[in-house]
Amino acid sequence: MSAADAIRAEATLPRSNGELVFEEPWQARAFSVAVAMTEAGRWEWDAFRDRLIAEIGAWERERDAAGAAPDDGTWSYYARWTAALEAALCEHGLIDPAELDAVQARIAHQQAHEHDDDHDHGALRDRGL
Amino acid sequence: MSDNDEVALRMRAIEALLIEKGILTSEVVDRVASTYEHDVGPLRGARVVARAWTDEAFRARLLEDGTAAMAELGVGGFVAEHVIVVENTPDTHNLVTCTLCSCYPWGVLGLPPAWYKSPEYRARAIREPRAVIRELGTELPAETRIRVWDSSAEVRYLVLPMRPAGTDGLAEEDLVGLVTRDSMIGTGLAAEPVA
Incomplete structure (x- = not known):
């Protein structure tokens, strides 16, 4: 192995810095929807960023008012992002909270049924069927 | 339901609603996600x-x-x-x-x-x-x-x-x-x- 190959093999490559880009799939969706809306010209990136700053600021003020530590375990960057996304979509008149609530209730209902199905299949498998 | 599950559900609803209204397609969202997860x-x-x-x-x-x-x-x-x-x-x-x-x-x-x-x-x-x-x-x-x-x-x-x-x-x-x-x-x- 040449010295250069050894470096390639041993050095910490930027790609393998070890952290996942997104911790959970919903975070990737939240990120990508906001970017896609910007790319589609639905809003300027700055407008979304201002909402994000407002959401993060509100969370920090609430934390400070509660006298909690800077990272008290309740921090979720993409939760703030999602709140900013919802606010920006409502502000731009693209969705309204009531119809969003309705869709959420429908999805929650569907998810509950999916879980029922899982249990049924599991029970069948347990009986060797 | 945990806070995390709740926001995950909210996000699913946001995306579903945008797709239903024809504002976005899931393909467009997939493409952005893939770019940032794999290419950039x-x-x-x-x-x-x-x-x-x-x-x-x-x-x-x-x-x-x-x-x-x-x-x-x-x-x-x-x-x-x-x-x-x-x-x-x-x-x-x-x-x-x-x-x-x-x-x-x-x-x-x-x-x-x-x-x-x-x-x-x-x-x-x-x-x-x-x-x-x-x-x-x-x-x-x-x-x-x-x-x-x-x-x-x-x-x-x-x-x-x-x-x-x-x-x-x-x-x-x-x-x-x-x-x-x-x-x-x-x-x-x-x-x-x-x-």
Whole structure:
């Protein structure tokens, strides 16, 4: 192995810095929807960023008012992002909270049924069927 | 339901509603997600840094107009329009943060690591940069001055780390592997070559 190959093999490559880009799939969706809306010209990136700053600021003020530590375990960057996304979509008149609530209730209902199905299949498998 | 499950459900509803209303398609969202999960990452920034280490004229152009110089290497894109490159020297070390949210040169480094977005990093990077850098694993000489750059929607910063000692014989493509993501944020240094 040449010295250069050894470096390639041993050095910490930027790609393998070890952290996942997104911790959970919903975070990737939240990120990508906001970017896609910007790319589609639905809003300027700055407008979304201002909402994000407002959401993060509100969370920090609430934390400070509660006298909690800077990272008290309740921090979720993409939760703030999602709140900013919802606010920006409502502000731009693209969705309204009531119809969003309705869709959420429908999805929650569907998810509950999916879980029922899982249990049924599991029970069948347990009986060797 | 946990807070995390709740926000995951909310996000699912937001996307579903946008698709139902014909505002977005899931293909468009998939494409954005795939780009940032697989195609855009700190390797882009590492190529820029390695070129600057080996090509003096490029380095000068990069410090003069980061965005234009990076475009020569095909690096740029969404929210990387105004990137200012700040150069580390033996006297001065640069550190990048975003105190208000999480602005970051996405087009060059991909998405920021979790700690970059944390309330603690954002609050402390400006107040006590030396301690933050130490906690992230690098002890800077006491005489090195630290400059902290606060990103904004308009301006993103990329640190040009110092080329490590003992790399004179290395070609550009071999230097790329020494350029860590953290060295381009300023919370670390470029890696030393393996002896």
